[in-house]
Amino acid sequence: MISLKINNIDVKGKEGDMILDVAKRYGIDIPHFCKNDRLERIGACRICVVEAKGQQKLIASCCTPIREGMEINTHSRRVMEARRTNMELLLANHDLNCVTCKKNLSCKLQRYAEEMMIDEITFSGDKRLYEVDHSSISIRRDNNKCILCGQCTRICNDIQTVNAIGIQNRGFHNKIAPPFGMNMHESACVNCGQCVIACPTGALTEKSDIQGVIDALRSDKFLIAQTAPSIRATLGECFGMPPGTPVTGKMVTALREAGFDKVFDTDLAADICIIEEATEFIKRFKENKDLPLITTCCPAWIKFGEQFFFEELHHMSSCRSPQAIMASLIKTYYAEKIGKKPEDIVLVDIMPCTAKKFEIKRPEFTGEADFVLTTVELGKLFKLLNVDFINLEESDFDNPLGESTGAAAIFGHTGGVMEAALRTAADWLTGEDLKEIDYKKIRSMDTLKEAELTIGGKQIKACVVHTLGEARRLLEQIRQGTCPYHFIEIMACYGGCIGGGGQPLPTDKERLIKRTKALIDEDEHKDIRKSHHNKSAIKLYKEYLGDFGGKKAHKLLHTEYYKRDYV
Amino acid sequence: MVQDLLLPILKHEQKKSGYISEAAIKRISIQTGIPVSRIFGVATFYSMFHTKPQGKNMIEVCHGPSCHLNGSFNVLKSLYKSLKIKPGETTKDKKFSLHTCSCIGCCDKGPAMLLNGKQYTLLDETKLKAIIKKCRS
C-alpha cells in the first residue's frame, strides 16, 4: 500500500492507482472530460489537474500514479484558476447554444461551467465552425459543440473497432469526423451509439423522433407501444430514481397516460425469439452444420457483421430481433385480430438503442415499426406531456402480446439471451424440464464469457461477448476455423442493452451492474422462467404461427442479411 | 506491426502521385488492414502529406527564424501578388501550390525557398517575378 495526503487527508492506494481514482474513493471528485475507465488514460483535457507539493507544474490526476508521501491539493487556488482558464478556453470555441441543445441540463461542460461559476469568457477569436451532420438515422453529430476529449473516437476505434470516426488534422484544426469529409450515413458507423453515451457535451446525440411520435399521438391513428426488456431497469433514472430501480408497472401506466392505445411487451417477442433460435440451434447442432450459430438480436452487431464479416453471415441466426418480431406480429396477427389495416396502426418502439432507429428503416422491415424512441427520449416525452411518472400507479401490459417469462427479462443484459436460449435448448435436447437453469458464469461484466453443458454425452460450448472489438476477435477465429464454440451471443454495447446508446447517462460499470441486478431479480421472481413455457407464445403458435421454425414462422419471424460495403 | 510501415507507404504514395487520394487510402487500407479513418488521421497530421491534388510547381517558402528576420513574409506577399494564393493553397490553373516549410538550411542567405525541391536564396520581388515567369513559360 502507498500512503499519501490528498487535501491534507491521509489516504492509501495500491501501486499503479491514479490520483483521481484514489481521491474519488475518499469522496473527492475531480472534474474530468477525457477520462473513461474503459479506455487508456490520455491526459488530454487537463481539467483534472491537481497541485503536487514540490512540483512546479500542475499534474493531470487521471494519469499520474500515486507515489509514497505525495501531498496533493485538488482544489487549491492555483488549481481552480487553471481549471477555470481551461473551461474558458473550451467555451471560447463552443457555440454556447445551451438552451437549444439536446444535452441541455445533462451536459458535463455546462455542469462544470455552472459549478465553476463561469460568468464571463475572457477569450475570443477564431472558432472552428462546422456544418451539423444530420445524415445518420441514429446519431446527430455537431462538431461545433465538440471539446476534442476524444472519448467517442477511442470507443469507436479501440473498443468497437468500427473506426467510423477518427481524429484528423493537426492542432487547432483537429476534428473528429468520418474520413474524407464524409457524413455519418456514408461512414462505417453501425449506429451503436457508444460514442453518444461517452460524449460529455452535445456534440454526439441520438437523432430525436419525439416530434414524430407526438404528431402520431395527436392523430386519429391507433397507437401501440412496445417496450424492450432493458427499459424497465433504466427508465427510472430519467426521473432521479436510483439506478437499478425496476419501473415496469409505472412505465406501462405512463405510456397509457401519454396516449398509447395498447402497450405490449417486447419480452413476449424475446420468448418467441428464443423458441425460434433454439429450434434453429438444435437443428444445426444435430446436423453439425454452420456452427457456431450467432444470435442476432443486436442491430449494431448485424450491420457490423454485414460490413466486416459478410462471408461469415451464414453463422448468423436468421431469426429477427425481438423488436422486429413484435413489429411483425403487431402489423399482421394483431392487426387482423382487431380488424385494422396495418397502416392505421402506429407502432412506437421503446428501445435502449440508437441502432434500433436504423434497424426499423431496413428495407426488409418496411411498413412495420414506425418510430423508435430511446429510453432517454421516452423520459423526455413523459416530461413534455406532463406525466407524473414517480407517482403513477402500476399496471400490466396489454394482452395478447403482454405476457413474458424470466428468460425474456434477462435479454437486457449481456449473457441474458444465451442464458435464455440454453434453458430452452437444454430442455429440448434432454426432453426434460430441467431444474438447474441458472448460468451464472455468463452473467459477469467480462467481455468474453463461456458456458459448457453436456447433454447425452455431447458437449455444447457457448460463448457470450459484448463490445464489437471482442466480437471481432471471435469472428476472426471463425474466419480462420479456430473458433471452439457452438453457440455465440454478441451484443455491441458494453453490458448489453442496459448499456445501450439510448440509455440515461452516465452509463458506467457501477450503474451497469445495478441495472443488471434489476433484470436478474425480475427473472428470479417470475413463476415461468423458460421461454418455451410462455403460454401466450404457445397459444400464438397454435392459433397463428404454426410449428416452431415452420414456414409461417419463417416468413414472419426471420430475415436475411446482406453484404455491405463500408469505408 | 504493419502500422509502423504506414508512414513509409504514405510517403511513397505522396511522392508517386503528388498527393494521397481517397482511392489510395482505401487501397492502402485493404493492403494493410489499417482502417481508413486511421490512415486519414495520420495523413492529415503530418505536413508533408497532402490529401488534395497539388499544383505542378510546388513552392515551399522557408519559415525559419533567419528567413523570417530577413523578410520571408515579404516573399509570401510577393507570391500572393503574382499567384493569388496563400500558404496551403493551389492556383486555379493547378500550376502552383504554395506552402511554408521549416528551415532548409540557407540561414545565411535568407529569405529562401524551395521550388520543386530546388533552393532559391536571397529572394526579392524582382527575383520572384522572374522565377514565376520562367515556370509559366
Added chain:
Amino acid sequence: MRITVGLATCGISAGGIPVFETLKKELDCKVEKVGCIGMCHNEPIVTVSDDKTYIYGNVTKDNVDKIIRAVKDKKPCAELLIANDINELEFYKKQKRLVTENCGVINPLDLDQYKDAGGYSGLQNAVKLQPEQVIQNITDSGLRGRGGAGFPTGMKWKFISGKKGKKYLICNGDEGDPGAFMNRLVMESDPFKMIEGMTIGAYATGADEGIIYTRAEYPLAIQTLEIAIQTAYKENLLGKDILGKGFNFDLRIQKGAGAFVCGEETALINSIEGKRGSPRPRPPYPAEKGLYGKPTVVNNVGTWAHVATIMKMGAKEYAKIGTAKTKGTKVICLTGHIKRTGVIEVPIGTKLKEIIFDIGGGCPDGTKFKALLSGGPAGGCIPEDKLDTPLDFEPLQELGAIMGSGGLVVINDKSCMVDVAKYFMNFTQEESCGKCTPCREGTKRLLEMLQSITRGAGKPGDIEKIEKLSNFVRDNSLCGLGQNAPNPILSTLRYFRQEYDAHITDKACPAKACLDLVSYHITEHCKGCGNCEKHCPTKAITGKLKERFFIDQEKCIKCGVCFENCAFKAIEKR
C-alpha cells in the same frame, strides 16, 4: 595532395557541387567530398592540403579557376584564402571541437578515415569492460542529454539495463527547431560517430535494436546515414556478434513526415509506430514502456555522438571540461543577425557574450545587438545585460530561456520583440498536435492577442491577460512543446515589456518593424527627382519634379520600395 570540398547541405546550397565537379575535372589529384566544418558564412569551402594546408572560402564556380591555377602553380591563392589552420580564425579560437572534430575534415562515408581519426576506439574500449562498467563510465563522465532537459544519460541507461527482454534504443534526429541544424551537421559530416555511440549504448544496455528517427527534410543526412549503416554492417560493426563480442545490434532509419512535435520523445515513439505524432502522458516513461510497450532509451544525435567521444577519450578527461553541474561541450547553431553564422562547439560554461561577439563576430551591417533567443521556439529571449551568463542548463533556465537542442538566434535592434514573440508563437501554434486543451486552444488565443497588439489593436490589460494565459499554458500542457511554448512571450515580457507597452499605449513599434504601426513620409531632404513615384506600386506617391513629393497614406501599402530606392535618404519610417 588532397583537396576537399565541404558538401554538406550548407555547402551544396551555397553552390559547392559545381566547384567540386570543376576541381575534379581540372586537377589530377584526390578531390574528396567532406562534410561541414561549421563556417556556413564561408561556404563553399575548399581545403588544399599538401605540405601546407590552405583553406579557401566563398569559392564559387566563377572563381574556382583561381584555385586551380594556384594549385597548378603550387602557390596559394591569396584572394580566396581564409586561413592555413582553422584555429587561427576568431571563429574557432574559443571552440573546443570534440563531437565535431571530424566534421568537414574526413570523408563522412569513409570508414577507414573515421578509424584513422580514432573512430571506433571508443567501442573497442567499451567492449573491454563489462556493460555495467560502461554505464558507470558514462555516469562518471557527467554527460547530460543534449536534447532537452539535460537528464543524466548514465541514469537513463541504468534504468533499462536492469530490464529483461526486448529493448530499444532510439536516436532522436527530429531536429525541428527553426534555426537549428547541428544534428544535421553531425549526421551529414560524421555519421559513424553517432552509430558508434549507439552501438556502445547497445552493448551497455543490452538493447539489440536501434532506430534513428530523422526529419525527412534532411535527405542528405538520411542518404549519408544509410550508406554508413550499410558499411558498418559489412564491417561487423552492426548486426550479429559485433566484433566477436557476442552482442547484437540492428540499426535502421525511420523518416519523419513533417511534424515538429515528433521531437518530443513519446510523440516520436508514436510516429515510429506509424501513428499520429501526439505525445503520451509520462509516466510511464519510455524507459519503462516505450516503443511497442518495451523499455526504450531515447537520446538525441548529440548525446549519442558524445558517448563515442567519452569512451574514446575516457570519462575522467571528458569530465574535466564544462561546469560543476554539466560536463563536456555543446554543439551550437548560431544564426539570425550575426556576422559569422554557423555551427560551433564550445565547452559548457562558455559565456554567451563570448559566443556572440568573439566567435560570431556580433551583429552585421553596423546594427546593434538586442537579444539572444536560446532554445528555439521553446526558448527565451536574453537581453544584452545578461550575456555574462554561462551556457549551461540551469543558468539559462533562470533567465527564462532553455538550452534546448542548442539553437542560438541573434536578434538585432531592427527587430521588434513583440513580433519575434509572435513569430515563435505562430510556429508552436501551427505545430501543436492539438491533443491537450491548453496547447491547442491556449496557443491560438495567445497568438491572436499578439497579432492584435502588433496590428495596433491592443488594449490596456492585454499584457496581464497574455501573462496569465502564458502561465496557464506553461503549467498545464501535456508535453514539453506546450509547456515551453509561452517562453518566448514570458521572456520578452520580462526584458522588453516597454516594447509591448509602446504598441498598446502609443500604437507604435519602437523597432519600426510592425508594418501596421509604421508609416512612410517624405522629408524636406526631398530633391523632387520623382524616383519614388516611379517605383511606387500603388501610385500613392505624387508630386511635381524638383519639388517635395508626398505619400498618400490611404493608398500606401508600406512595401518600403520608395524607402529603399531614395538616393537622398529623404524618406522616413515613423
